[in-house]
Amino acid sequence: MENLNGLKRSDYCGNLRSSDIGREVVLMGWVQKSRNLGGLVFTDLRDIEGICQIVFDKDISQEAFDKAEKLGSEYVIAVKGKVRERQSKNPNMPTGDIEVFADELRILNKSETPPIYIKDDDDVSENLRLKYRYLDLRKPSMQKNLMLRHKVANIVRNYLSENRFLEIETPFLTKPTPEGARDYLVPSRVNPGKFYALPQSPQIFKQLFMVSGLDRYFQIVKCFRDEDLRADRQPEFTQIDCEMSFVDMDDVISIMEKMMQRIFKEALNVDIQLPIQRMPYKEAMERYGSDKPDLRFGFELNDISDIVKECGFKVFSDTVNNGGSVRGINIKGYEKEFTRKNISSLEEFVKTYGAKGLAWIKINEEGIVSPIAKFFDEDKMNQILQRLDGQKGDLILFVADKDEIVLDSLGHLRVEVAKRLNLLKKDDYKLVWITEFPLFEYDEEENRYVAKHHPFTSPMDEDIDKLETDPKNVRAKAYDLALNGFELGGGSIRIYNSDIQTRMFKALGFNEEQINEKFGFLIDAFKYGTPPHGGIAFGFDRIIMLLAGEDNIRQVIAFPKTQNASCPMTNAPSSADEKQLDELNIKTNCIEE
Template sequence: MTSKLLKRTHMCGTLHSQNINEEIVVNGWVQKRRDLGGLIFVDLRDRTGLLQIVFDKDISLDAFNKAETIGSEYVICVKGKVYKRQSMNPNLPTGEIEIFAEELHILNTADTPPIYIKDDDVVSENLRLKYRYLDLRKPSMQNNLIFRSKIANIVRNFLTEDGFIEVETPMLINTTPEGARDYLVPSRVNPGKFYALPQSPQLFKQLLMVSGMERYFQIVKCFRDEDLRADRQPEFTQIDCEMSFVDMEDIIEVNQRLLQKVFKDALNIDIQLPIQRMSYKEAMERYGSDKPDIRFGFELVDVSKPVKTSGFKVFSSTVENGGFVKAINIEGYGDKFSRKDITSLEEVAKTYGAKGLAWMKIVEEEVVSPIAKFFTEEELSHLLKKVNGKSGDLILFVADKFDIVHDALGHLRLEVAKRLNLLNPDEFKLLWVTEFPLLEHDPEENRYVAKHHPFTSPMDEDIELLDTAPEKVRAKAYDIVLNGHEIGGGSIRIYSSQLQEKMFKVLGFTEKEAWEKFGYLLEAFKYGTPPHGGIAYGLDRLVMILTKEANIRQVIAFPKTQNATCLLTNAPSFVDEKQLKELSIQIQTQKES
């Protein structure tokens, strides 16, 4: 076996009929070998695609003999001539041609891979993640990472041309309260002290505005120790932007143009501007979510008024006690849901706090429902008019407190849309959600916490409510939503040290605690701070949606599992006593109860 590497002239997937009669050199991995006696056919693969190589005894006996020894995933170098293929393959971009090999150099052998290098392999995800370097050889995975790189470059080029300066911020920072749990890093040279990995560059980008950078961005790793799901990872990539001397309209204007550029250059899709807007209040009332998927209807309708005097006590007593009754009308799809299907929808509603799920079907102008007998004809007529009920509809009701009603019905409308295959991955619907609450009450800690983060500015007309009704204060905050996923969020920041201190006080920090945690920011605010604000996108989540993947791990090279472990490197792992001693750390084993 030789390891001679000739100078590559072409990538496999770039060769076409215009290359016929050219002498070329290609490198790659053996996808498949077929031995037909006097001829050996090899599908050679590199990042750009597949290419058929023909080994013919009459052209090169030496190359043919070597080809008899190669197997799947061998790494080879081939020199040969491009010919028109006898039987063309219309399903292959290079299907019009083939290469007749004159030289074959086996650069490396390969054991039989534990997973197949093909997109339709049904191997378990755990095995895919354990052998991720093999999984990443699959065309779909390589295409995802290539597309991700393309998105990052579009963003970087757009922001650079728009006057933004790319600045890196530290990875080892001070831990901060609020938000998710921090990942901590012990300091060897400062025994007993810890750094935190940044959940976002929030404080540093504000300091960059104080420093006069005016327009900053970076594509940066962030870390949050929180429960994981299909669109969330413990370490993720953020497109981070901040601007000085701006208001919300300025930030939205720049970012609408950015999104328009991304969709056009990456997918050749024209996004019409301005992007639709909706207040947080309207989003919750109509969709039960602050990140609504607006590709389909099934909007929430408040029916508290028409049911408050009905004989159905579940509804009437809920309204009487200050609760709500809301409904969604699954218009035209009533016949798609059997009693068994509705029972399974009820179980979905219960997972989000609902005590049950009431329903009505309209079949040929007749109401079919176990609760219909509790309503007079007039009450039923009023109710159906409120929800625009017609023959063929299924109406679902939840009665409870505000949060439970909206959470349950918000998730229920998504579940129904999934079952009816209404979530078209080729349709992209963007939405700005604005006027979020500044604060929300944490019953466990019995205090207010920031809905966005502690540096978000309240709306000017609501500032006086901080003293009297903090829960009513709206924030200068905005999220950009794509197909029911929050892909970005930001706010106008507090730039007055007095207002920032007031915000900390509302959040329950003493002046001493605020200065201990954020003193460097409060100190910086004393020296001339411009009005500023920004936004941050989740790059992984954006790419996941644009590639129509169902899981964020499909667009990250080396992701973690659902329980935040890396099956490839076995991280996290135990460390030896010597390392712990250097860090002044002692592990305390928890006793089993």
């Protein structure tokens, strides 16, 4: 192996252009591939900026040529040479008009044959990619995603700093608290039998910053939740965390949507029109079956319960009379795209969300085609078609069940149909604020109401008197920003009055002792002059995933975990040795496989 010995890189491979012809350059990077054509060796040299073709000509340097004949994939090399115009130009490469004729080559490090190809179209399994993540990260697409992540982080920091936000760190070792997902617990060696929790968010601390008079705070911060994973979830994830004093909901939304506007403009050169649309939670659920609706297409839900309450189709009428609802979506203009077999597959799809079946009406050249048409007289059928704007060429799909099941199944169905029809364009960005969330939701397992967002969310002023008497209908001063069916972030105006905060805890089923044990320090802090305040937290990883046009959040995180929260590269989590466990006063009853 050779070393640099004073050789300095003058340029990055991907940055050379026709304007550099005639210059002597020094390039360093990895060998993408090398081709020996007898008297010439052509090598594609790759670095973080791209690829440049290097030519080793024995007539220019026999020594460099001899070394070049031995080059293998992923060798690390340095070359010095002159930029020349390329004879056979490659329009598919940014550097395709030039090549570098090398007069010096240094092999800085050899490489074994990589277990995965360093190219974007490699179809190797994700588990293998994560096992060799340091190789996977050499791919241009992965480096592009991480550069985008860096760019957006800078945009956020610059914007918030310009708007008087202070970036302040909060502790990672903190106190376990109820509500939300499971905590990751950290045993304390110096306090035997006691545990820290890794923060699910800096929620309490950022509120204490407002009590402290710091006015505006932010962090791009790691958070931790021990929960089941899916494509857009990780056990450790990154938030853009913000809090502001002396604000109402309009103030928070105004500042944050301007930040989103700048992110899209500077990162993607996409113009986001302000103000961003706002939609109450109830409307979002009834029209789209989701509190994070995808607005890139139609197929809105329509309630026909009042029409079919008295009809000959007992599946519909019995459902309504038993307190449920019947709703439908109109797949306008796509009737011919769906055969009965296709519709059967959609029925199986909605069953995964608890629906018992899927009724349908087709309107084609012959008229109405439907297995349920015989149950409706002409007047009822016309009312249904009018409610759903049914016209020739449409396919109308219905679900009848409890409201929760109907909304959930149809909400997912409209997205599934849009996917099958290729209507979901990744470069079409439809943002919407969802407001007026319920403050509580009922947890069947715990047999009590739990906080829809978190227990520090303020109820709407006109609903405060319902806290103890009618919790189901208490609305929150909460707001989420959704993009194309994903929640980008959520926030709220906080409770800043200790009496109301105590009432909130009691509504959630905490007694006085539990409140003092878990949140006593926060309740105490509120007694010493707390300003009205509110904030928001955005899922930074999810934002980058959507900006990058990826479908999997692991594509934008340098070293992510798998679906079972493990790391194939480091084999984390792993067993601790007995000495460590003894120091922590921990005994396990797990049997090693």
